[in-house]
Amino acid sequence: MPLIALDDVAVVRLDDRFNRQARSLLYHSYKDEPTFKYLLDAQRPGYKQRIRATIRELIGLHMDRGEFIFGVVHKADDRLLGVAFFSDLQLKMDISKQLFWRLKMILTAGFESTRRFVDYFNDVQESLPSKNHRMVSLIGIHPDFQKQGLGKLLLESIHAITDQDENSIGLFLDTGNNRYLDFYQSLSYEVFTELPLGQLKEFVLYRPNPNYIDRTA
Template identity: 70%
Template sequence: MPQLKLEEVEIVRIDERYSRQARSLLFHSYIEEPTYRYLFDADQPGYKQRIRATLRELIRLHMDRGELMFGAIHKSEERLLGVAFCSDLELKTDISGQLLWRLKMILTAGLEGTKRFLRYFAEVQRSLPAKNHRMVSLIGVHPDFQKQGIGKMLLEAIHQVADQDQNSIGLFIDTGNNRYLEFYQSLDYRVFTELQLDQLQEFVLFRPNPNYIDTSAS
């Protein structure tokens, strides 16, 4: 595993110019993740293609909506080492109600994969409070550069922006990999709830916004 000096890494806002790199990076990050293995039936032919198609459609949707997207860039090589996407409540409406997006998913990720993804997405969203919040919807670090502090840098960049929204109660993130729980907890996330989707156990974590102002109490 190549060793990085973190001073060689810069966290920047990314746009559609980084779409291809982001898809490749997230593919390598997610291919062995329990959530994606369950959602897209890793034991059946075409698993890799289903992941690639899903990530392409998700990234396109985030970019079309102008979501908060950060990338970790190696300064000298201009290489994308990690990405993190943060969405707001409106993404729920776009995914659950956007017919064209659903059709694209069915055509590329398959009917069963799309049905599982939409069920998983709905279950996670249903577990969240109705109050204004944001969610870290996609995050990944290239396997060659994991466990070197890049994930922390990406999340801290999101925290810095999200914490400025005094109307938001905080950030949520979900994972089916319990190996990540300690890492998220080190950044002030706590387990908000646990979901059971067939054989998949999904953890939903929450990081409160330290600057949140509860106007309902006044």
């Protein structure tokens, strides 16, 4: 595993120039994750093509919607080592109503995988509170650079921004991989709810905003 010094990287807001790198990075980050293996039926031939297509369409959808995209970039060569997409309540959506996105997904990932993904996505969205909040929708550190502090650096940079919004109750994300729970809990996340996902559990995690002001009290 290549070693990298934190002084050699920077967390920056990304634009479309990093689209290809983000697609490759998230493919490597998610291809072995239980959630994606279930949603896209890893036992059926063509799984790699389905996950690449799903990530490509998700990134395109999030970019079209103007979500924040932050990345950990190597300063010397602009190589993307980690990426996170996050949005606020105003961008919360019912993905089943994104007709053009669904059509492209069906053509590339297949009907059953698209149905599973839409159901999963909407179940997560519906589990969240109606109060103003932020949501991390996609996040990954390239497997070659994990366990070197880059994920913590990326999330702490996001926290520094989201905590400035005193009207937001906090930040949510979800994972089907319970081996990440200790990492997230070390960054003040707590389990908000658990959702069934086939034979799996999807954990919806919540990090309260320490600067939130409840103006309804």
